[in-house]
Amino acid sequence: MKPFGLHSLISPRNPDDLLEGNWSKTPFITHGLNESVREIFDLPFLQSREALIRCWSGFIQAHLPDIADESSSIEVRAEDAEKLFKNRMGLLFNNVEKLSPFLRSAVEAVRSDLGLPAATYGRCMVYATPDGKGTAPHFDQNINFVLQLQGTKKWWLASNESVENPTERHTIGQPITPELSTYAPVSFPTAMPEGSMTYTLEPGSVLFVPRGYWHCTEAAGDALALNFTYNQPAWLDVFLAALRSRLVLSPEWRELADGVGSTNQERRKRARCEFDGLLLEHTTDLPNWSAENILDATEGASEI
Ligand SMILES: [Fe+2]
Numbered sequence: 001m002k003p004f005g006l007h008s009l010i011s012p013r014n015p016d017d018l019l020e021g022n023w024s025k026t027p028f029i030t031h032g033l034n035e036s037v038r039e040i041f042d043l044p045f046l047q048s049r050e051a052l053i054r055c056w057s058g059f060i061q062a063h064l065p066d067i068a069d070e071s072s073s074i075e076v077r078a079e080d081a082e083k084l085f086k087n088r089m090g091l092l093f094n095n096v097e098k099l100s101p102f103l104r105s106a107v108e109a110v111r112s113d114l115g116l117p118a119a120t121y122g123r124c125m126v127y128a129t130p131d132g133k134g135t136a137p138h139f140d141q142n143i144n145f146v147l148q149l150q151g152t153k154k155w156w157l158a159s160n161e162s163v164e165n166p167t168e169r170h171t172i173g174q175p176i177t178p179e180l181s182t183y184a185p186v187s188f189p190t191a192m193p194e195g196s197m198t199y200t201l202e203p204g205s206v207l208f209v210p211r212g213y214w215h216c217t218e219a220a221g222d223a224l225a226l227n228f229t230y231n232q233p234a235w236l237d238v239f240l241a242a243l244r245s246r247l248v249l250s251p252e253w254r255e256l257a258d259g260v261g262s263t264n265q266e267r268r269k270r271a272r273c274e275f276d277g278l279l280l281e282h283t284t285d286l287p288n289w290s291a292e293n294i295l296d297a298t299e300g301a302s303e304i
Helices: 006-010 015-020 035-041 049-055 078-086 101-114 178-183 235-247 265-288 291-299
Strands: 028-030 059-063 073-077 091-093 122-129 143-158 197-201 206-209 214-230
Touching (some): 006 015, 006 028, 006 035, 006 101, 006 206, 035 101, 035 143, 049 078, 049 122, 049 214, 059 078, 073 078, 101 122, 101 214, 122 143
Antiparallel strands (some): 028 206, 059 073, 059 091, 091 122, 122 214, 143 197, 143 206, 143 214
8 A cells, every 4th residue: 555645635636637727725625534544533532522632732722602713722731631622622632643653644645746845834732612513604725625523514615806815814804914904905804705615524435625725614412523734935035045045154244234224324324325235235146046056955956
């Protein structure tokens, strides 16, 4: 049997066919996964919500009933989590891969199969959702492969016509983050957009939720789901990482940005002058940069 990877989560689809298209922007669902995800279903701590709580030593996020979202949650200890769940609060266990070498290598294998940068932050999260509860409409800056472990969960997905390639999440009705507000519209929809697609996840279903897609959920019966979640490093992230690793070699660029925030006009002028000098020097260096050199350094040399 092939080791766990992207093919395990999207079976019977072929990863090559999936990656051929505009995969990162297109939701898809597959049902009835069994053998390909057997190793996950066999993990002792994923047998039930109670089993996971028993194994958990850190904090658990409990979603408050007001808006049922990460933006309104408290961190609780495992001993209090079951009581809150019984009071119909959803629970989120973050970085579940830390419990299992198998999950850690699965997260890395799926990242590699997707062709995401080596610096991508990938992790597993488990959502325990009480009957009739779910998440408020929102979009994420991450992508998610959601594997339903127990119970039934309905998902509503709608494409995002307001903002392209968001770098931060947003929940309908909540304040827009400062970075998002620099390029997003002044206001977002006030409810889940019309014409959303509905997906019903049963144990063994996997739903791919693209970055930026509006979504909300509701469980029918107590539900448990495991997410493979990956942030989406953009070209700007690749460039900024390369820029920093280059500039940090220079003692001049490592110098204190002295006087930049000064109220003394002379000091401020000197600071601007010094910065202009560094920028000019950098523009003469930039034409020598190539994608090949940068990416060979961050991802390892390829044989393209
Ligand atoms: Fe989400």
